[in-house]
Amino acid sequence: MMECCIVLVTGDRQFGQRWVSELSQVVDSDAAAPLQLRFSFCDPQALEAQLCRGETQIVVLDDGDLDAQMLAECHEQIRDRRAEIDSVLLTAARVPAQNRDYESVISRGESNYGVVYRTLRRILLERTATPFADALREYVYAARDSWHTPGHSSGDSLSSSPWIADFYRFMGEHIFNTDLSVSVKMLDSLMDPVSVIRQSQQLAARTFGAAHTYFVTNGTSTSNKIVLQYLLRSGDRAIVDRNCHKSVHHAMIMSGALPVYLESAVNQDYGVYGPVPKSRIFAAIDATPDARLLVLTSCTYDGLRYDLKSIIDYAHRRGLYVLIDEAWYAHGRFHPDLRPTALECGADFVTQSTHKMLSAFSQASMIHVGQGVKDFDPAGFREDINMHTSTSPQYGMIASLDVARKQMSIEGYSVMQRTLDFARDLREFVREHTAFRPLDAAELCGQELADDAILLDPTKVTIDVGFAGLSAPEVQLQLFSQFGIQVEKNTHNTLSFLVTIGTTESKVLRLKQALRTLSETRSAMQKPAAGQALPPLSEIRVLPRTAYFARGEKLALGGEEGKALVGRIACDEIVPYPPGIPLLVPGQLVTEEILAAINAFVHEREDLEMHGLRKNAGRPAMRVMLPEEADKGLQERQSID
Numbered sequence: 300m301m302e303c304c305i306v307l308v309t310g311d312r313q314f315g316q317r318w319v320s321e322l323s324q325v326v327d328s329d330a331a332a333p334l335q336l337r338f339s340f341c342d343p344q345a346l347e348a349q350l351c352r353g354e355t356q357i358v359v360l361d362d363g364d365l366d367a368q369m370l371a372e373c374h375e376q377i378r379d380r381r382a383e384i385d386s387v388l389l390t391a392a393r394v395p396a397q398n399r400d401y402e403s404v405i406s407r408g409e410s411n412y413g414v415v416y417r418t419l420r421r422i423l424l425e426r427t428a429t430p431f432a433d434a435l436r437e438y439v440y441a442a443r444d445s446w447h448t449p450g451h452s453s454g455d456s457l458s459s460s461p462w463i464a465d466f467y468r469f470m471g472e473h474i475f476n477t478d479l480s481v482s483v484k485m486l487d488s489l490m491d492p493v494s495v496i497r498q499s500q501q502l503a504a505r506t507f508g509a510a511h512t513y514f515v516t517n518g519t520s521t522s523n524k525i526v527l528q529y530l531l532r533s534g535d536r537a538i539v540d541r542n543c544h545k546s547v548h549h550a551m552i553m554s555g556a557l558p559v560y561l562e563s564a565v566n567q568d569y570g571v572y573g574p575v576p577k578s579r580i581f582a583a584i585d586a587t588p589d590a591r592l593l594v595l596t597s598c599t600y601d602g603l604r605y606d607l608k609s610i611i612d613y614a615h616r617r618g619l620y621v622l623i624d625e626a627w628y629a630h631g632r633f634h635p636d637l638r639p640t641a642l643e644c645g646a647d648f649v650t651q652s653t654h655k656m657l658s659a660f661s662q663a664s665m666i667h668v669g670q671g672v673k674d675f676d677p678a679g680f681r682e683d684i685n686m687h688t689s690t691s692p693q694y695g696m697i698a699s700l701d702v703a704r705k706q707m708s709i710e711g712y713s714v715m716q717r718t719l720d721f722a723r724d725l726r727e728f729v730r731e732h733t734a735f736r737p738l739d740a741a742e743l744c745g746q747e748l749a750d751d752a753i754l755l756d757p758t759k760v761t762i763d764v765g766f767a768g769l770s771a772p773e774v775q776l777q778l779f780s781q782f783g784i785q786v787e788k789n790t791h792n793t794l795s796f797l798v799t800i801g802t803t804e805s806k807v808l809r810l811k812q813a814l815r816t817l818s819e820t821r822s823a824m825q826k827p828a829a830g831q832a833l834p835p836l837s838e839i840r841v842l843p844r845t846a847y848f849a850r851g852e853k854l855a856l857g858g859e860e861g862k863a864l865v866g867r868i869a870c871d872e873i874v875p876y877p878p879g880i881p882l883l884v885p886g887q888l889v890t891e892e893i894l895a896a897i898n899a900f901v902h903e904r905e906d907l908e909m910h911g912l913r914k915n916a917g918r919p920a921m922r923v924m925l926p927e928e929a930d931k932g933l934q935e936r937q938s939i940d
């Protein structure tokens with residue numbers, strides 16, 4: 300059983316020794332305890348060292364010894380370094396203080412140490428609880444015959460089949476017997492949580508520092524749509540990073556809002572897009588006084604993080620809501636080197652793909668609502684969630700959200716420390732032992748973002764293999780074919796590796812070995828092809844929703860039809876992937892430059908996927924609005940202006 304350490308901070312050594320000795324005796328008499336607690340004490344100067352130990356789970360501050368200023372400083376230190384752990388006040392006062400900073404209060408004069416012990420144990424038991432996952436396990440072991448969905452009935456339809464029993468055995472029995480439905484009342488309902496799902500969500504809110512947290516089982520793609528549907532109405536303006544995930548563009552279509560796109564900074568040397576320069580965000584906010592919402596992605600796929608506080612404050616001063624897409628940053632709260640998170644910077648809504656960086660199943664996501672969001676309407680938000688939620692959510696996935704939260708609440712600091720150490724070690728190795736180069740924040744950002752205080756999430760390790768004259772797609776191929784190593788993504792000359800809490804010493808070792816081998820045999824490989832520049836966005840002439848739902852016509856990209864595309868209005872989002880940044884969004888004017896770029900992607904980059912194109916008589920084509928549809932769309936747009 301893992302040990303949980305509880306540290307008393309006091310300058311009164313005699314009292315500290317007695318406190319520890321009394322509580323240790325109670326521990327010894329609690330042989331059947333579900334958690335093993337260990338008590339120690341230190342003076343305030345040693346608190347920092349205690350907080351750097353992952354086992355420290357509760358800090359008790361002794362106001363019988365520390366004055367008010369010291370108490371406040373210690374409390375701030377705990378919040379700064381370990382937001383996920385609890386602090387408790389041990390007070391000599393007979394009238395409790397008003398402040399609500401502490402998880403609990405214990406009297407310094409308490410002579411019954413069993414009471415003190417149980418108070419502290421209760422705090423930890425709450426944090427380590429997984430209400431939904433526990434209920435699911437309990438139900439599975441207690442359940443008898445099922446007469447409800449899913450039809451496989453705990454996997455019995457598979458296990459008894461000579462044709463598909465092998466799949467049952469491969470997947471394992473619990474994949475099937477945890478696959479249940481809303482008919483099982485003791486497992487609550489994701490669409491109207493009142494018991495175990497609600498409790499798990501409340502624990503998540505506490506762990507991540509939100510006012511409310513909602514579990515979502517269709518990925519952050521859906522979480523983004525839910526938040527945008529809640530915030531936007533037809534004709535509302537939303538200032539949006541062009542480089543945002545396509546779910547945000549889709550939400551513009553669904554809500555009928557008018558996006559004001561921000562061009563991301565581009566580092567053509569590496570094919571890296573984003574973030575958006577701060578001055579450009581501020582200028583767009585100033586130029587759009589009626590905007591309702593600002594949406595940014597932090598960190599980006601490449602791990603680049605905005606200096607969020609200044610941006611969120613600026614947006615709030617002008618009355619905007621702020622959604623930060625933290626799909627790639629659910630781990631940010633659990634190590635001081637990674638903070639502040641978007642919620643800590645005051646974001647109103649934050650979406651996170653728990654599955655991307657933490658221990659949850661794919662598609663598991665959370666929406667966090669910030670403290671003090673203006674006019675937050677929980678009932679309305681619930682309606683928007685339910686509109687996007689399957690009435691048959693995956694129960695194993697909900698349990699994985701619960702368990703992933705528990706892990707980060709109790710061992711988040713330790714696992715992130717290990718992850719950051721691996722990432723640092725990998726970077727150092729590449730720098731010192733290969734012909735490749737790990738890129739830092741400044742190199743990834745380029746000049747345009749030099750003054751924006753952009754930070755890099757160290758867990759995203761981008762390596763410039765072009766520096767050694769190699770093509771990244773080729774190195775990627777070799778890593779897989781020779782060493783069985785799969786990377787997260789590549790550009791023309793860089794490879795990105797995601798170091799996660801699931802990374803192990805041996806995986807790091809094998810990656811180092813593979814990179815060194817490829818670096819040493821590099822002359823055998825192809826040289827990198829240059830990256831392809833994306834043209835600037837043209838005008839958004841028509842609301843994305845109107846353009847997308849137009850009947851339109853499909854015109855081929857080349858020949859006479861191609862020429863006729865210029866000046867028309869696009870119905871679909873056209874996106875080369877990677878990098879996944881749209882060349883066109885619905886409602887946007889097709890220009891010669893954009894058409895040329897689309898043609899170049901189609902004909903010269905067969906390695907890429909092109910999303911949004913259609914076919915016309917077998918030729919690649921694009922859907923554009925009919926002239927009469929475009930006229931109506933323009934009138935609608937003018938009525939909004």
Ligand SMILES: Cc1ncc(COP(=O)(O)O)c(C=O)c1O
Nearest residue numbers: 517518519520544596624626652
């Ligand atoms: C920035 C960003 N937001 C949202 C998403 C969608 O997340 P999910 O895969 O959880 O649906 C992604 C996916 O890659 C992403 O990169």
